[in-house]
Amino acid sequence: xxxxxxxxxxxxxxxxxxxxxxxxxxxxxxxxxxxxGAFAARLxxxxxxLRRLELVEELGFxxxxxxxLFAFSWKYLGHIADDIAECxxxxxxxxxxxxxxxxxxxxxxxxxxxxxxxGRVSSANRAACHLLGFANGELAxxxxxxxxxxxxxxxxxEMIARLARGExxxxxxxxxxxxxxxxVAHGMLHAxxxxxxxxxxxxxxxxxxxxxxxxEAEQEADQLRxxxxxxxxxxxxxxxxxxxxxxxxxxxxxxxxxxxxCQRMIRAGKTAEPQLVEALDKVSAQAKRAGEVIRRxxxxxxxxxxxRESVDVNELVSxxxxxxxxxxxxxxxxxxxxxxxxxxxxVADGVQIQQVVLNLLRNGMEAxxxxxxxxxxxxxxxxxxxxxxxxxxxxxxxxxxxxLEEQLFHPFVTTKDSGMGIGLSICRSIVESHxxxxxxxxxxxxxxxxxFTLPTAIGxxxx
Amino acid sequence: MTEQNRxxxxxxxxxxxxxxxVYVVDPDEVVRESLRxxxxxxxxxxxxxxxxxxxxxxxxxGRPGCLVTxxxxxxxxxxxxxxxxxxxxxxxxxxxxxxxxxxxxxxRAMRAGAVDYLEKPFVDRVLxxxxxxxxxxxxxxxxxxxxxxx
Numbered sequence: 001x002x003x004x005x006x007x008x009x010x011x012x013x014x015x016x017x018x019x020x021x022x023x024x025x026x027x028x029x030x031x032x033x034x035x036x037g038a039f040a041a042r043l044x045x046x047x048x049x050l051r052r053l054e055l056v057e058e059l060g061f062x063x064x065x066x067x068x069l070f071a072f073s074w075k076y077l078g079h080i081a082d083d084i085a086e087c088x089x090x091x092x093x094x095x096x097x098x099x100x101x102x103x104x105x106x107x108x109x110x111x112x113x114x115x116x117x118x119g120r121v122s123s124a125n126r127a128a129c130h131l132l133g134f135a136n137g138e139l140a141x142x143x144x145x146x147x148x149x150x151x152x153x154x155x156x157x158e159m160i161a162r163l164a165r166g167e168x169x170x171x172x173x174x175x176x177x178x179x180x181x182x183x184v185a186h187g188m189l190h191a192x193x194x195x196x197x198x199x200x201x202x203x204x205x206x207x208x209x210x211x212x213x214x215x216e217a218e219q220e221a222d223q224l225r226x227x228x229x230x231x232x233x234x235x236x237x238x239x240x241x242x243x244x245x246x247x248x249x250x251x252x253x254x255x256x257x258x259x260x261x262c263q264r265m266i267r268a269g270k271t272a273e274p275q276l277v278e279a280l281d282k283v284s285a286q287a288k289r290a291g292e293v294i295r296r297x298x299x300x301x302x303x304x305x306x307x308r309e310s311v312d313v314n315e316l317v318s319x320x321x322x323x324x325x326x327x328x329x330x331x332x333x334x335x336x337x338x339x340x341x342x343x344x345x346x347v348a349d350g351v352q353i354q355q356v357v358l359n360l361l362r363n364g365m366e367a368x369x370x371x372x373x374x375x376x377x378x379x380x381x382x383x384x385x386x387x388x389x390x391x392x393x394x395x396x397x398x399x400x401x402x403x404l405e406e407q408l409f410h411p412f413v414t415t416k417d418s419g420m421g422i423g424l425s426i427c428r429s430i431v432e433s434h435x436x437x438x439x440x441x442x443x444x445x446x447x448x449x450x451x452f453t454l455p456t457a458i459g460x461x462x463x
Numbered sequence: 464m465t466e467q468n469r470x471x472x473x474x475x476x477x478x479x480x481x482x483x484x485v486y487v488v489d490p491d492e493v494v495r496e497s498l499r500x501x502x503x504x505x506x507x508x509x510x511x512x513x514x515x516x517x518x519x520x521x522x523x524x525g526r527p528g529c530l531v532t533x534x535x536x537x538x539x540x541x542x543x544x545x546x547x548x549x550x551x552x553x554x555x556x557x558x559x560x561x562x563x564x565x566x567x568x569x570x571r572a573m574r575a576g577a578v579d580y581l582e583k584p585f586v587d588r589v590l591x592x593x594x595x596x597x598x599x600x601x602x603x604x605x606x607x608x609x610x611x612x613x
Contacts, residue, residue, distance in 0.1 A: 250491050253494055254493040257497035257501050260501055261503075268504070278500075332537070
């Protein structure tokens with residue numbers, strides 16, 4: 001250690017110290033002999049020569065021992081100073097490192113909190129204070145679970161205990177926290193146990209990624225998507241107006257006619273005739289039919305907060321088929337529906353998914369318009385693996401050209417005369433936001449098949 | 464039914480050689496059925512057909528009657544049907560009803576000689592009035608012809 005020290009001061013220490021020690025020794029010796037000399041002088045009034053010889057001996061002794069002391073202290077005691085200097089150096093070094101570490105901890109972009117094995121906060125960096133809305137230093141001593149959202153508290157307590165017991169060394173989980181002002185912060189938590197030199201658990205280190213901003217961005221994206229989807233639906237409904245008008249017209253016509261017939265029968269006094277009752281039954285049935293059309297339309301027209309729930313996929317698809325059937329008859333395109341049984345549930349926004357299916361069906365019909373006898377437009381549902389459902393619309397139309405393929409999912413591109421062309425782009429956006437995919441393939445025997453997948457309720461639960 | 468026909472048929476003094484028949488051509492069964500029931504309360508017999516081909520297969524000329532046809536038919540449309548009848552010299556007065564009424568098809572229909580063009584949902588009173596005008600006109604013409612021949 002001594003020989004390796006590089007500080008220039010260190011090499012002077014031994015010399016200086018040696019001089020000091022020897023100097024001290026000499027002074028002390030002088031006093032010793034002066035005192036003892038005075039004492040001996042009194043004693044030696046009678047022993048003259050012996051006194052002189054002793055003095056020389058004692059002086060020689062002092063000189064010899066001083067030299068030895070000098071050499072000894074120069075070689076060995078200098079090391080003590082070296083050690084001290086080294087210690088000081090090490091302390092300084094540690095201090096600097098500690099300072100650096102403090103800076104790193106304090107200014108880390110991620111919120112970091114250290115706490116004891118009971119979950120009591122011992123230190124928290126600036127990001128953590130910011131995340132939780134506290135001022136610097138206010139977090140110390142608080143319990144982490146108290147800062148957690150009440151719904152997440154049991155889980156937090158459980159995991160802290162498990163970490164402390166050593167059952168788990170680290171884990172990652174979504175977690176909600178309560179800020180000082182009571183608002184909720186969403187985060188992704190990474191927790192780990194810190195072990196001491198003997199392997200014992202000493203404390204917990206918790207890092208939290210702030211997901212609040214991301215969550216808010218996702219929510220805003222959802223809202224925008226729903227607005228766009230709504231516009232898309234209105235546009236679709238506008239294009240379907242003729243078919244819808246017909247759907248309502250037919251039952252209304254029938255109601256008018258039957259009602260008139262009933263009037264005449266009653267005026268003619270034929271109130272007992274079964275035909276009267278029959279006719280009134282028909283009126284009722286036709287009114288119900290018209291009501292059904294309105295009901296199905298209303299869900300499409302409505303703008304609503306996009307919300308997801310578990311829905312049966314075949315039921316969802318069937319509802320749309322009713323709407324599409326009219327169009328298909330009007331266009332002279334046959335529609336065939338093949339739904340796989342048993343059906344499964346998907347977690348989805350029903351209105352948006354219906355919009356996608358309707359869009360694909362109408363596109364298929366358009367592609368097939370004019371090509372009579374080319375076959376039917378086929379709508380299929382199929383369960384692929386336990387976690388996914390596939391819905392496919394196969395047409396026997398003219399197909400998708402290479403130039404069109406590029407542009408197909410771009411917004412505001414359309415091959416139709418009327419229509420805004422946001423159909424496929426919003427369809428893809430809707431499907432992807434549900435965790436699925438939308439794509440198309442060219443059929444070997446002509447036409448195109450558009451497919452999209454949705455995660456089933458079981459599949460979604462694993463997320 | 465027969466008594467009613469006698470009471471409500473056009474000309475009071477003359478009986479038509481055969482009962483007038485109203486032919487309803489419309490793909491919607493409900494429309495056909497409801498018209499049949501209504502016309503029955505007037506004592507008029509009506510028969511319904513889902514499309515032009517079914518009608519043509521069953522139609523026998525020489526009988527007084529009227530055609531009530533929808534424009535939007537699968538296959539041959541209503542106006543084409545009228546034109547077809549004209550071409551074959553099968554004179555049958557026709558009233559056109561349309562669920563997708565537009566000027567174009569109205570003009571075509573009238574040019575083809577339709578008696579009237581009504582939009583759906585139509586005011587049934589108008590349809591019935593027109594029908595009776597047609598039938599009355601027919602039986603008047605028939606009795607004229609009868610007078611001329613005798």
